[in-house]
Amino acid sequence: TTPSAPTITLNGTSLPALGMGTWRMGDNPAHRADEIRSLQMGLEAGLNIIDTAEMYGQGRAEAVIGEAINGRRDKAFLISKVLPSHASYKGTQEACERSLRHLNTDYLDLYLLHWPSAIPFEETHRAFETLKKRGLIGGWGVSNFDTEDMKPLLAHKFRPAVNQILYSLDYRGTEYDLLPHNETAHIVSMAYSPIGQGGALLKHPLLHEIAQRHETTHGPATPAQIALAWVLRRQNMIAIPKAGTPHHQALNLAAQEIILTHADLQALDAAFPPPHRKIPLAVI
Numbered sequence: 001t002t003p004s005a006p007t008i009t010l011n012g013t014s015l016p017a018l019g020m021g022t023w024r025m026g027d028n029p030a031h032r033a034d035e036i037r038s039l040q041m042g043l044e045a046g047l048n049i050i051d052t053a054e055m056y057g058q059g060r061a062e063a064v065i066g067e068a069i070n071g072r073r074d075k076a077f078l079i080s081k082v083l084p085s086h087a088s089y090k091g092t093q094e095a096c097e098r099s100l101r102h103l104n105t106d107y108l109d110l111y112l113l114h115w116p117s118a119i120p121f122e123e124t125h126r127a128f129e130t131l132k133k134r135g136l137i138g139g140w141g142v143s144n145f146d147t148e149d150m151k152p153l154l155a156h157k158f159r160p161a162v163n164q165i166l167y168s169l170d171y172r173g174t175e176y177d178l179l180p181h182n183e184t185a186h187i188v189s190m191a192y193s194p195i196g197q198g199g200a201l202l203k204h205p206l207l208h209e210i211a212q213r214h215e216t217t218h219g220p221a222t223p224a225q226i227a228l229a230w231v232l233r234r235q236n237m238i239a240i241p242k243a244g245t246p247h248h249q250a251l252n253l254a255a256q257e258i259i260l261t262h263a264d265l266q267a268l269d270a271a272f273p274p275p276h277r278k279i280p281l282a283v284i
């Protein structure tokens with residue numbers, strides 16, 4: 001593990017704030033061996049958090065993880081998500097049991113509701129509590145919940161362990177209210193698509209310019225590492241980039257070493273301005 005790596009406390013356990021995403025893993029059989037090696041490299045290097053969902057390839061991403069964690073279950077902090085359409089009392093439990101079969105394990109560390117459901121949250125919450133009592137999940141959380149979506153939960157004193165949301169340099173809207181709201185309510189924020197899905201964000205000239213000013217033990221910094229270091233700079237924040245290859249995983253691991261300077265952060269604020277008013281939560 002990297003000495004300067006940011007950490008986070010989740011369900012009483014201290015973990016690296018850098019985790020691993022898995023959306024689209026298992027979609028292409030030609031990539032499977034690389035995906036498994038990438039996840040195993042992360043686990044061996046001390047990353048614990050692996051994020052997945054029953055939705056991803058209808059269980060195919062979970063099956064890739066199942067293979068990757070074989071004999072290493074104790075190293076992983078596994079998170080999966082139930083689809084809102086399955087979020088009834090019975091449906092949630094059945095979905096969880098299916099996910100466990102795909103993952104080839106007997107418990108999840110955290111189980112999230114993938115986005116707000118038409119099914120009243122009290123019912124899903126009851127299912128989460130039953131799953132906890134049955135020893136199938138260690139805790140529960142939500143995803144894609146905006147500040148308003150969170151109110152009814154908190155009114156019932158239901159406190160999710162995490163709220164997994166879109167957060168990256170090009171999606172900073174949550175800085176206005178949702179991120180501070182999560183922190184005050186002791187809910188860990190979890191950034192999905194932190195490197196802009198590997199798309200246009202990584203072509204931004206400023207990211208290239210800042211990358212040139214940083215070096216890691218893995219070599220000169222890259223724009224993706226700068227984007228990731230920027231997300232990881234925040235307290236109360238987990239980032240779950242998806243690395244489909246050991247090469248990308250090694251780069252993401254090395255990004256934990258990067259500490260952006262005040263000048264870097266100011267330049268990034270000018271190019272990707274923070275919000276000055278409420279912006280509804282963006283989703284992918």
Ligand code: NDP
Binds near residue numbers: 021143195
């Ligand atoms: P990311 O921002 O993590 O980007 C992933 C893309 O970036 C892939 O194409 C990957 O390529 C590439 N990449 C990874 N590392 C590097 C690197 N160091 N340098 C250059 N390119 C890199 O997008 P995701 O949408 O995958 O988000 C991350 C995770 O968040 C998902 O996998 C999923 O687990 C979760 N998520 C949750 C959502 C929700 O609704 N709760 C919605 C969306 C995502 P390659 O595959 O070749 O490595």
